[in-house]
Amino acid sequence: xxxxxxxxxxxxxxxxxxxxxxxxxxxxxxxxxxxxxxxxxxxxxxxxxxxxxxxxxxxxxxxxxxxxxxxxxxxxxxxxxxxxxxxxxxxxxxxxxxxxxxxxxxxxxxxxxxxxxxxxxxxxxxxxxxxxxxxxxxxxxxxxxxxxxxxxxxxxxxxxxxxxxxxxxxxxxxxxxxxxxxxxxxxxxxxxxxxxxxxxxxxxxxxxxxxxxxxxxxxxxxxxxxxxxxxxxxxxxxxxxxxxxxxxxxxxxxxxxxxxxxxxxxxxxxxxxxxxxxxxxxxxxxxxxxxxxxxxxxxxxxxxxxxxxxxxxxxxxxxxxxxxxxxxxxxxxxxxxxxxxxxxxxxxxxxxxxxxxxxxxxxxxxxxxx
Amino acid sequence: xxxxxxxxxxxxxxxxxxxxxxxxxxxxxxxxxxxxxxxxxxxxxxxxxxxxxxxxxxxxxxxxxxxxxxxxxxxxxxxxxxxxxxxxxxxxxxxxxxxxxxxxxxxxxxxxxxxxxxxxxxxxxxxxxxxxxxxxxxxxxxxxxxxxxxxxxxxxxxxxxxxxxxxxxxxxxxxxxxxxxxxxxxxxxxxxxxxxxxxxxxxxxxxxxxxxxxxxxxxxxxxxxxxxxxxxxxxxxxxxxxxxxxxxxxxxxxxxxxxxxxxxxxxxxxxxxxxxxxxxxxxxxxxxxxxxxxxxxxxxxxxxxxxxxxxxxxxxxxxxxxxxxxxxxxxxxxxxxxxxxxxxxxxxxxxxxxxxxxxxxxxxxxxxxxxxxxxxxxxxxxxxxxxxxxxxxxxxxxxxxxxxxxxxxxxxxxxxxxxxxxxxxxxxxxxxxxxxxxxxxxxxxxxxxxxxxxxxxxxxxxxxxxxxxxxxxxxxxxxxxxxxxxxxxxxxxxxxxxxxxxxxxxxxxxxxxxxxxxxxxxxxxxxxxxxxxxxxxxxxxxxxxxxxxxxxxxxxxxxxxxxx
Numbered sequence: 001x002x003x004x005x006x007x008x009x010x011x012x013x014x015x016x017x018x019x020x021x022x023x024x025x026x027x028x029x030x031x032x033x034x035x036x037x038x039x040x041x042x043x044x045x046x047x048x049x050x051x052x053x054x055x056x057x058x059x060x061x062x063x064x065x066x067x068x069x070x071x072x073x074x075x076x077x078x079x080x081x082x083x084x085x086x087x088x089x090x091x092x093x094x095x096x097x098x099x100x101x102x103x104x105x106x107x108x109x110x111x112x113x114x115x116x117x118x119x120x121x122x123x124x125x126x127x128x129x130x131x132x133x134x135x136x137x138x139x140x141x142x143x144x145x146x147x148x149x150x151x152x153x154x155x156x157x158x159x160x161x162x163x164x165x166x167x168x169x170x171x172x173x174x175x176x177x178x179x180x181x182x183x184x185x186x187x188x189x190x191x192x193x194x195x196x197x198x199x200x201x202x203x204x205x206x207x208x209x210x211x212x213x214x215x216x217x218x219x220x221x222x223x224x225x226x227x228x229x230x231x232x233x234x235x236x237x238x239x240x241x242x243x244x245x246x247x248x249x250x251x252x253x254x255x256x257x258x259x260x261x262x263x264x265x266x267x268x269x270x271x272x273x274x275x276x277x278x279x280x281x282x283x284x285x286x287x288x289x290x291x292x293x294x295x296x297x298x299x300x301x302x303x304x305x306x307x308x309x310x311x312x313x314x315x316x317x318x319x320x321x322x323x324x325x326x327x328x329x330x331x332x333x334x335x336x337x338x339x340x341x342x343x344x345x346x347x348x349x350x351x352x353x354x355x356x357x358x359x360x361x362x363x364x365x366x367x368x369x370x
Numbered sequence: 371x372x373x374x375x376x377x378x379x380x381x382x383x384x385x386x387x388x389x390x391x392x393x394x395x396x397x398x399x400x401x402x403x404x405x406x407x408x409x410x411x412x413x414x415x416x417x418x419x420x421x422x423x424x425x426x427x428x429x430x431x432x433x434x435x436x437x438x439x440x441x442x443x444x445x446x447x448x449x450x451x452x453x454x455x456x457x458x459x460x461x462x463x464x465x466x467x468x469x470x471x472x473x474x475x476x477x478x479x480x481x482x483x484x485x486x487x488x489x490x491x492x493x494x495x496x497x498x499x500x501x502x503x504x505x506x507x508x509x510x511x512x513x514x515x516x517x518x519x520x521x522x523x524x525x526x527x528x529x530x531x532x533x534x535x536x537x538x539x540x541x542x543x544x545x546x547x548x549x550x551x552x553x554x555x556x557x558x559x560x561x562x563x564x565x566x567x568x569x570x571x572x573x574x575x576x577x578x579x580x581x582x583x584x585x586x587x588x589x590x591x592x593x594x595x596x597x598x599x600x601x602x603x604x605x606x607x608x609x610x611x612x613x614x615x616x617x618x619x620x621x622x623x624x625x626x627x628x629x630x631x632x633x634x635x636x637x638x639x640x641x642x643x644x645x646x647x648x649x650x651x652x653x654x655x656x657x658x659x660x661x662x663x664x665x666x667x668x669x670x671x672x673x674x675x676x677x678x679x680x681x682x683x684x685x686x687x688x689x690x691x692x693x694x695x696x697x698x699x700x701x702x703x704x705x706x707x708x709x710x711x712x713x714x715x716x717x718x719x720x721x722x723x724x725x726x727x728x729x730x731x732x733x734x735x736x737x738x739x740x741x742x743x744x745x746x747x748x749x750x751x752x753x754x755x756x757x758x759x760x761x762x763x764x765x766x767x768x769x770x771x772x773x774x775x776x777x778x779x780x781x782x783x784x785x786x787x788x789x790x791x792x793x794x795x796x797x798x799x800x801x802x803x804x805x806x807x808x809x810x811x812x813x814x815x816x817x818x819x820x821x822x823x824x825x826x827x828x829x830x831x832x833x834x835x836x837x838x839x840x841x842x843x844x845x846x847x848x849x850x851x852x853x854x855x856x857x858x859x860x861x862x863x864x865x866x867x868x869x870x871x872x873x874x875x876x877x878x879x880x881x882x883x884x885x886x887x888x889x890x891x892x893x894x895x896x897x898x899x900x901x902x903x904x905x906x907x908x909x910x911x912x913x914x915x916x917x918x919x920x921x922x923x924x925x926x927x928x929x930x931x932x933x934x
Binding site for chain 1: 850
């Protein structure tokens, strides 16, 4: 597989007044040429640090960052020839849009005609030709975003870095701009690393993404792989809504597992690990993969979860039922999405929940850490 | 793509310019701030005339504070005068601030602008004009004593406290006015709804809310009062204070060791005052008062309006009497009794004699030193804000330290370090230049620090990423964006340097005499007409520059002094 950017056991530590904080513990990843690669994770997971290390704005304390054959770690940021879009766009307020974009070209001592041509071309690409002689302060957030993108791309960098570029836009513009960013990135054929904490945004925009937590990459994959096949409990819980139920292994024959969960027994396929009978197991289930029914004397003995409906939410295409278990702890609430309202179920109704065996994702407890 | 990448690789060498330039600023601070201050501390513990050696260490220089009645009196006077000045400036400044902020009255902007006029004169000039008005045959004294009141003599503690109060109350007025105006009206309205009456609101809401501003103003006044050399030098008579005592030790006996010991005592007092202020203000945990958009309801009751107007305008008129007096005096030969006598233009014609000497010296020094302060202040601010260097905290203290040091102490520090040995700078322009730069760099430093904290570092990072070196980024991005703050700090520095006395007084020589020193000499020679004419010229020059900054930065005149 060809790749352009490779992180090899990257370590980054910060010295605070009292202690050393390890922001990146040992991060390894490969970014393919021309792809849009997202770094997704909760705040403090190290995603922005990794981006800033790529740019050279922070020095790494261990490992290497390679671009092709070159070891980036030894090259100062102004020689890495990459483009970056900052969270607040960082447009130079004292320069016009034209001069903002021409800035990097002037450093490269390019002729004035060439500069004009390049700036015009890139502004055409981002759809901003008319506003060339305005000041950044006169532009809307979305327009500033386009200019920032144009400024980062005008000198044909080999790598484009984007640090939460949509964080300051309103919800509607966000959706529009993420399409635009992907279009422009594909059109300019630049390899892009994109940092965000918004999972929807990451899933929508990226070719592949890395889920980060606590200075580590927890999973790398396409959006589809990560949604339907999370590698661990953290990723499963971080992406989308997920129900976690506790179960116990009854029997194992290597590839299939008999588990006891709630009042029922299920047979599930295992992908990794070799659990023994008696082991605790976590079963992860998407709300749309569960069913709900009014509790009666029969189905109570064949359900994975029984409880009382606490809230029924209308969420457009589907109805979400939030069900409190017997011991009424809200953190153990189960969410079930159904296409329509189920007759006879109101808030306060006693219900049972069930699922199909092939939809279950199994996690063994020690797997949460790997 | 591949080719351009290679050409980029060779174009940039490792960028050392930043280390070199920022390093030079650090060296300057080390040599001219830290080293002289260390010398002061060392000299203070060695007897006069002895070398700095372990064997010579003694407390004899400090012992004089327990044995010499002159020392004891000076220390007592300094404390007593400074504390009194703080008390009286608060007494005048806070009500005036409250009235202007909260009472509906005309000409508020005018009041704010006029109120800074006392600050922009050399302090001793104010004192000497009070001598004309309140001296033994002063016009104002004659008027007052006709009513049967008895005034203490202007020479002595009363005169010093009165002159300083009239000079420094604007700091309290401007700071408390600002705080009263920006306080959130909802807090006060809430108290009204809950049934509180005016005195309770004032006591429980308004005053506590503006306490940080009052604390800042009080410390500003205290430092200025205890630093002030000019006023006690002109009207102190036998009333010595620490700065005049230092002057006495240096110019009378060339005893730098005693001067160093007195300086240390003076610094310790200032530091304790700062610590006390911090303690009082920090003891209460405040939410930051955000400037609220809604404005406070103004008091419109006619009685309140009359009281407010009378109070504010009387204070203003009294505090502007020195300017009026000087201007009048500058056209007369003498002013003993009710009216000035002997109208003349001689005083202004004599100014010609000062053009090539003191006036051009002052202009030259103020210009070069304010530019020097701009460079040092800007670079150090940049270094502290943008680089993670070791010893940042130390550098921060080092550059701000001269801000709280009495001017005369700075002079002593430089004399202890550069009046013998390999670098003899005594009597040169250079030593004045250096003293001005280190004393005023904090002005630019603070101004630029504020500018840099408001500027997103991502702007510079964006420049670096797009291929610019440090020096290119600094020239094209950082400097243009902080230029306004540098300029504001520099011009304010220029204005204050034109009237500098307390450092100059120990460092000037016949060749390097400045305009304020020339005025000081004229006053001491009893040549009041000439002194008044020179003061009027100086006053107008400083006023013009100050007005210029404010037109340029778009701030009101008052606003720039709240900061400085």
